[in-house]
Amino acid sequence: MLRLEHVTKSFAGTRAVSDVSLELTPGRVLALVGPNGAGKSTTLRMACGLVTPDRGSVSFDGVPIGSMGGRLYRHLSAVLEDSSLAYMSLRGWANLEYQGALYGLTRRRTRERSAAMLDRLDLRRHMDKRVGDWSRGTQQKLALVTALLPGPQVLLLDESTLGLDVVAKRDFLAEVRRLADRGMAVLMTSHQSEVIEGFADDIALLEHGTVRWAGDYATFMDRFAGGDATPGALERALLRLFDDGADKEERRERGESPEREEATTWNRGD
Numbered sequence: 001m002l003r004l005e006h007v008t009k010s011f012a013g014t015r016a017v018s019d020v021s022l023e024l025t026p027g028r029v030l031a032l033v034g035p036n037g038a039g040k041s042t043t044l045r046m047a048c049g050l051v052t053p054d055r056g057s058v059s060f061d062g063v064p065i066g067s068m069g070g071r072l073y074r075h076l077s078a079v080l081e082d083s084s085l086a087y088m089s090l091r092g093w094a095n096l097e098y099q100g101a102l103y104g105l106t107r108r109r110t111r112e113r114s115a116a117m118l119d120r121l122d123l124r125r126h127m128d129k130r131v132g133d134w135s136r137g138t139q140q141k142l143a144l145v146t147a148l149l150p151g152p153q154v155l156l157l158d159e160s161t162l163g164l165d166v167v168a169k170r171d172f173l174a175e176v177r178r179l180a181d182r183g184m185a186v187l188m189t190s191h192q193s194e195v196i197e198g199f200a201d202d203i204a205l206l207e208h209g210t211v212r213w214a215g216d217y218a219t220f221m222d223r224f225a226g227g228d229a230t231p232g233a234l235e236r237a238l239l240r241l242f243d244d245g246a247d248k249e250e251r252r253e254r255g256e257s258p259e260r261e262e263a264t265t266w267n268r269g270d
């Protein structure tokens, strides 16, 4: 499975990600959360080979992804923020079939593989129209269908439900859940805490490029939300964690030290 070990990346001397280690698990959704600039997208881009770490390694089933070439993309797909691979002047079908051909699929095979998903995501009625005329959310759903054409074991999603209406978001997430339930490993970033709440199986908190905490969602909620399971609990916990001022104030009120807990490394048994 996909494993990041001690990855570090700087841009022009500025450290974006520092010594991050994460491992994806088949059948589980890992959500990367953290404030703006925490290094979530950079981590995700290293996970799919778009950014090469300065230090550390990314491997799939023990093989460094850098040595896998195009083979990697039979195992791993990504839907990245604002980077739908669609050709805007082409119709939906032409886009899908072109992408299918890149994976060595015939037109017929591409249509067979995507058929059920196009129905579940309510995309079929758009497929004869130019993608450039589609709404952003509809384009995003096509990006998901396209990403899944090769039948990957790993799916990376970077803010991929941003801008989707409630129905599109529900359908998109239901599809991702369905895939995870069938064994796919998913790594997602999202600032929409309502998307992660009740959806992610695991959570990793990134701050200033490092993993502050990682483990399963229920443990996270016990530890940082005091077991609060009411709607919005995740957002409240994240506010306390990332709004330094508010956090210190609350701690003082509770008579605790205003300093926050030290970072811990990824530990699935945590």
Ligand SMILES: Nc1ncnc2c1ncn2[C@@H]1O[C@H](COP(=O)(O)OP(=O)(O)OP(=O)(O)O)[C@@H](O)[C@H]1O
Binding pocket: 011, 012, 015, 016, 034, 035, 036, 037, 038, 039, 040, 041, 042, 043
């Ligand atoms: N290509 C790049 N060139 C220069 N700096 C970059 C580049 N990509 C990211 N950075 C910097 O690295 C840091 C981490 O950025 P990154 O996009 O990974 O954070 P993020 O957690 O995804 O943020 P956001 O929530 O705002 O999307 C930021 O300081 C950002 O400015």
